[in-house]
Amino acid sequence: MRKLLILGAGTAGTMAANHLRTKLGTDWTITVVDRDRGHHYQPGYLFVPFWMEPERVVRDRVPLLADGVTFVEGQVALVRPEHRRVELADGRVLDYDWLVIASGTRPDPSLVEGMAEALAGKDAVHHFYTLDAATALRDALARFDRGRLLVHVSEMPIKCPVAPLEFVFLVEDHYRKRGIRHQVDITYVTPLDGAFTKPVASEALGGLLKDRSIRLAPDFAAERVDGPGRRLVAYDGRELSFDLLVTVPPNVGQQFVMDSGLGNDAGFVPVDKHTLRSVEHERIFVLGDASDIPTSKAGSVAHFATETFIDNFLAAVDGRPLPNVFDGHANCFIESGRGQAMLLDFNYDTEPLLGSFPAPVVGPMALLKPSRVNHLGKLAFEQIYWRMLLPGHRLPVPTAMSMAGKRRPKE
Structure with a gap:
């Protein structure tokens, strides 16, 4: 056996x-x-x-x-x-x-000075990369109604690299719906040189941050979290003050x-x-x-x-040559608030591009543009996950990335 x-x-x-x-x-x-x-x-x-x-x-x-x-x-x-x-x-x-x-993978806040201690206090510093942490953050957001909110990524790689961006769009929409958006200053803090890792997606997502009046603090490599002083300190000496910090700790194996x-x-x-x-x-x-x-x-x-x-x-x-080649295909919805979401489709060699998915022109999902259909697709995936993906049923989505429907800007 x-x-x-x-x-x-x-x-x-x-x-x-x-x-x-x-x-x-x-x-x-x-x-x-x-x-x-x-x-x-x-x-x-x-x-x-x-x-x-x-x-x-x-x-x-x-x-x-x-x-x-x-x-x-x-x-x-x-x-x-x-x-x-x-x-x-x-x-x-x-x-x-x-x-x-x-x-x-797992979050390890001990890798950033002061982060683990600040998170343990469950006061002004939170994350959402475990269920307990996400539940504590829910209560913190209910209490927070004015001040400076930072959404921060410590370093890459992290589980679901678009999740911090999704959170920043959703939290902006959360305060808009409560009618107090003008009382909450929101900044997205990232170690990357832009909103995302690749130029086309970074431009699109950066534009959406600007449209929502969300500040961007790029190239920010956090050295430490000063919980008592409510400061996020970078290795280059820059400091960002906060009233509420939602951080993404380093992820490790x-x-x-x-x-x-x-x-x-x-x-x-x-x-x-x-x-x-x-x-x-x-x-x-x-x-x-x-x-x-x-x-x-x-x-x-x-x-x-x-x-x-x-x-x-x-x-x-069986001792045979391996027949399949994985191309690094990733397909990610990005919640963008307002009941909409964006969609990224890329692999090792091709960055996220504009266009439609899975079919050219008709889509029905837009790539790198907010749409209601994308949002509904993200919500529907919960049932697809439990009923189809985990049991081992093949989904009607190609395993390898296709260039069908994709285009570079201004083509």
Whole structure:
């Protein structure tokens, strides 16, 4: 009996288990390990501070896994590739023939001086990258009705790099609806040289910030958070005062990845970016946010990469050449307030462009332009996620990025 072990029962891990259970024969066991039974719909974290009930975000992991997949609840302590063995924190040991690491990423505020202490106070400094944090931020926004609000990104990469931009647009709309927008000064603080990483998207998103009277503070590398003094201090000496700071802490890989010597300095596992196979251990594949692939750490990447991975894994275990190439495809909605959203579609080689998606001209979704259809698409994805994506049903969206409908500005 051959053993497949999957570390992580999030988006990528659950998808991989469900897809492979239908592909692998009865001579395979599939075991999925995670620290608890709560599967979180992480895009919901963005909405919890504004309208989504926290309990709506969480479901039991076990019913989401296909029949024949074994779930083990436990904290991973170490991976020992030389022995094909995983050690859990409680002393249990799990052997494997093939290993999939899909353990995601986590916020680590201790990497910025003063940030962890300021967040622990749950007063003027908050984030929304966990459910508890998003719920505390909801209460903070309800209390906050005037002053200077900073929305801050510590460094890249982060899980869902557009989420901080979405938050800044939603919080602007939140105060507009309350009729007190004029009392709240909002600044978006980023280590990038613009609103986003690529020129076309950066221009479009920067223009929307300007239209909404949201200040932009680019090239801001935060050295420390002065919680008592309510100041955000950069390495170059610049300081921004705040009455409420919504920050995005540095994101890193899981501790067991670091302790096992499998990760880079940030704890992400180096892989071949086209096959998702570990560059050091041929019997290890890495899915979702846990890898070092040079594209967004986002649910859409986990989706497209996992679908690409399935045939590659089946080939690998048979000793055949890997047939599929992952192109870094990412497809991200950006909530822009006013009941609208933007859409980005890009990959390793092509930046987000203007146009329509998925079809030329007719769309129906606009790329890099706010629209009601995009917003409805983002809201609908919650049910698509639970009912189609996780169970392993293929969505009517191409895994590889297409240039159909895309155009560069002024073409």
